[in-house]
Amino acid sequence: MAAAPIYLDHQASTPCDPAVVAAMAPLWGEDFANPSSRGHRPGLNAALLVDQARESLAAALAIPPHTLVFTSGATEANNLAIKGLCEARLARGRHVITVATEHRAVLDPCRYLERLGLSLTVLPVAADGLLDPAQLEAAIGPSTVLVSVMAANNEIGVLQPLEAIAAICRRHGAAFHCDAAQLVGHQLIKPLELGIDLLSFSGHKFYGPKGIGALVVAEDLELAAQIHGGGQEGGRRSGSLSTPLIVGLATALDLALADAPGRAQRLGQLRDQLWSGLEQLGGICVNGALEPRLAHNLNVSVAGVDGSRLHSGLRRGLAVSGGSACSSASGEPSHVLIALGRSRQEAAASVRFGLGRSTTEEQIKETLAFINQLLAKLR
Ligand SMILES: Cc1ncc(COP(=O)(O)O)c(C=O)c1O
Known part of the structure; x- marks a missing residue:
């Protein structure tokens, strides 16, 4: 061969880090109970593990634990952030801004909203791949409900000026979504302190498992659920939580940041x-x-x-x-x-x-x- x-x-x-694989291992077999089954001990044990993982992730990102919504990865987190925020703010405005170099998991939900009648501005970048905040300042207006700019580019690795972008969004009352799939686990990021309202990430980008990620949703930010069902994650994302993947995500982030x-x-x-x-x-x-x-x-x-x-x-x-x-x-x-x-x-x-x-x-x-x-x- x-x-x-x-x-x-x-x-x-x-x-996947071998220590992450080891942390997940017993949760596929022996300790398999559904963390929503709080009526018996195995379910309560699973719920405890999910709570501990949520707290550990929250500590790493300097956010309150309840602002974390588990998803299947950054693609789903981006879809929830973009579609969920715009749907919740339909009465307030219908303009979305993003950038030409975003991942398709941002561009495609934005284009989907455009097909439904929202207006979309896709800002250009300079030859070095960076967004000039003056371009955003010129495009943002009273009807802008959401600005979506990634933290680190997945192809060229450049880091966008998040603080300047957050300040402009704040001044204009627009929510700031940041796809941080390529940054989380590689650099410390404290989204809420930076002024980011919605932050997406995915476990397999930092030596964690595939099929798990999360969206950070700033306190009191309106967000319409995109997956309806059993009401998990405070009704923001229904579906049984995967205890092994969530434990794997938290373990991976701890190890990656260390x-x-x-x-x-x-x-x-x-x-x-x-x-x-x-x-x-x-x-x-x-x-x-x-x-x-x-x-x-x-x-x-x-x-x-x-x-x-x-x-x-x-x-x-x-x-x-x-x-x-x-x-x-x-x-x-x-x-x-x-x-x-x-x-x-x-x-x-x-x-x-x-x-x-x-x-x-x-x-x-x-x-x-x-x-x-x-x-x-x-x-
Ligand atoms: C910047 C960025 N956003 C989103 C995604 C999608 O992540 P996932 O496939 O884990 O949902 C990726 C992965 O390629 C990415 O690099």
Whole structure:
């Protein structure tokens, strides 16, 4: 069998931490009771575990525990935030603002609302991928009910100016939703202190399980449920809670934040090493600002090669992607890179490197040698 490719796609997903797997293990079998079954001891025990996990997550995010709504991940959290907030504020206004480089889990719910008759402004970004707060200031108005801007970009890793955005939203009475799927677990974030009203995140982006995430909903913020049923999560998201996944989410966040500063420092050095090696190969440019950016992300465009040949060559030695996991599935060039001003051809010949806990200096050297050989063949 061929050697396993070097995995550099940690922004698509991270492996579940073995300590997280161990914390979840008994909850699939022996301790399986429904945490809503408060009429018997096994159910009460499950409820206690969910409460403890909620408190631990709340402490990590500096939020009151009841502001956390568990969801199946960031996609669902984004849908709940965007559709739920706009539905609850229909009588107040019908204008939504977002940004061209958002994940499709934000853009698509916004476009869905536009089809239903709401008005949507999609702000452009500068060539470095950053939103200029003056653009938001110019677009926001009395009918704007929601502004949705991500914390860290999933393709180019740039960090948006959240404090400035929050201040503008506050001044205009618009709710601020932030998709923080790529930031939570990698940097400390205190959403309510920053002025964020709604914050989404997903466990598998920080060494937790897939299929679980949450939405932070600021106290007293109106939100219409999008999934109706048994009334779990204060009626904001019905459906039986998954005790193992919730315990896994809380354990993962604890562990991820414990080594986040050291990890960012180490991966930042490896990322810089990767970039300086690639730069020496010539005809390669970085997509997005190098600062402020997630330490574990690098995204480059390679001149003079065809995107599909580049990626079929890369696949033989590396697990990397061209854009987000979702845009690679559609085969379309990344809308994020197009928004930065790259041509379709440049966007297609782009590579996202997502470094992670398992990445070593040896792997970076092997990656550089592999790409060097590949480009010599392709150019
Ligand atoms: C920024 C961002 N938002 C949302 C999502 C969706 O997360 P999930 O697939 O876990 O729902 C992702 C994952 O790719 C992401 O990177």
